[in-house]
Amino acid sequence: MGDSGGWAAMRERRLAEPGAAEAYDAARLAFELGRSVRELRERRGWSQAQLATASGMTQSAVVRFEAGGTVPTLPVLERLAAALNVRLKVGFEAGDAVA
Numbered sequence: 001m002g003d004s005g006g007w008a009a010m011r012e013r014r015l016a017e018p019g020a021a022e023a024y025d026a027a028r029l030a031f032e033l034g035r036s037v038r039e040l041r042e043r044r045g046w047s048q049a050q051l052a053t054a055s056g057m058t059q060s061a062v063v064r065f066e067a068g069g070t071v072p073t074l075p076v077l078e079r080l081a082a083a084l085n086v087r088l089k090v091g092f093e094a095g096d097a098v099a
Helices: 006-015 020-044 048-055 059-066 074-083
Strands: none
Touching: 006 020, 020 048, 020 059, 048 059, 048 074
């Protein structure tokens, strides 16, 4: 294999492509939401099947969500929050300045 600058260089080239940064941010957000729901579910001592039943979802949908495989809609987040007995908080925070 030729030297193409390694993993970091390839990542930078990919992120420079149109739409790549937005897709990366969406994937990061989906992963973080999934991790948060998994942590809440585990604190309750629930299985994924129990959360699915309580939220009106299928177990496979819960599995995909917790793995960060889907970007959820607000109604899905509201159903999960209600099932887990937590309040859904959606907002905006100041980010790093982009030049």
